[in-house]
Amino acid sequence: MKIAVISDIHGNVPALEAVLEDIQRWQPDKLVVNGDVINRGPCSLKVLEMLHSCSEDKIYIKGNHEDFVIFTKENPVLEHEYNYHLRCFAQWTAEQVGQNWLDTIASWRDNYDISTSRLEHTIHITHGSRMGNRDGIHVKLSEEELKNKQVHHSDVFISSHTHLPMTKYLDQTLVMNSGSVGQPLDGDERSAYARLYLENEVLVGEIARVKYDKEQAEKDFYDSGFMEHGGPICKLIFLEHKYNKRFVGPFMNRFLDGINSKAISVVDAVEEYIQQQNY
Secondary structure, eight states: OEEEEEOOOTTOHHHHHHHHHHHHHHOOSEEEEESOOSSSSSOHHHHHHHHHHSOSOEEEEOOHHHHHHHHHHHSOOOTTSTTHHHHHHHHHHHHHHOHHHHHHHHTSBSEEEEEETTTTEEEEEESSBTTBTTOOOOTTSOHHHHHHTTGGGSSEEEEOSSSOOEEEEETTEEEEEOOOSSOOOSSOOSEEEEEEEEETTEEEEEEEEEOOOHHHHHHHHHHTSHHHHSOTHHHHHHHHHHHSSOOHHHHHHHHHHHHHTTSSOHHHHHHHHHHTOOO
8 A cells, every 4th residue: 555645736837747757656556635736826727737637546635725715716805905915816826727626626525534454554634634724733743732633543644734744653643744745844945745655564654855846936936927916925925935934924923913904014014024034
């Protein structure tokens, strides 16, 4: 049994191409696409088409960005509204993807459970945690915090969402984060995905890292229209892609209350934040 788990592609075509080539060489029995295929990047439609056309036996799980794009499509914000620039990149993605694909994405599952009949292992795969697809795990969480996210109810628990790959044991549970194909945020510019396989009747988990054409990916941010039409938040997303570290989360922690209270615009907040960064 060999399972590959990929996630957080975020419209990065060169990264997905490289990872799919690596997966084809490894030849898993199943490919689990663990959410955030689209949005937060330039070429969402293309990555959907690439996944659809690849030959592996696939399971699709929704991430928070699939939910966000569907919600934004159903609840559009007008340009004069104060929070328009918090959502316009998702509205742009929705238009690029189209309604037929959004209907397909809405049917994706929230998690995937596997039981290996011969060895009676249980495997739970979800984008975030059992607390929701916006509630992820990473290596800095304490064992108590991990237990609170209910990761100990399976022999193997595989998450994604945080773009921070990890492999560790919590009591008898193998806990993994698949990292990110399109926007790794652990300081390593290579794509990350998770591999799970049996070795001497023991389940083994490992993180694979794959080099991809990052220069082309950066070009796609501009050539696709994402940077032009997606609004100021795209500047922060591009910095995350370029430097492989977090910008959007810290920005939101600092400015979201002020934006929601209309004390500062998104445009001004982004410019202030970028000017204060040391890349």
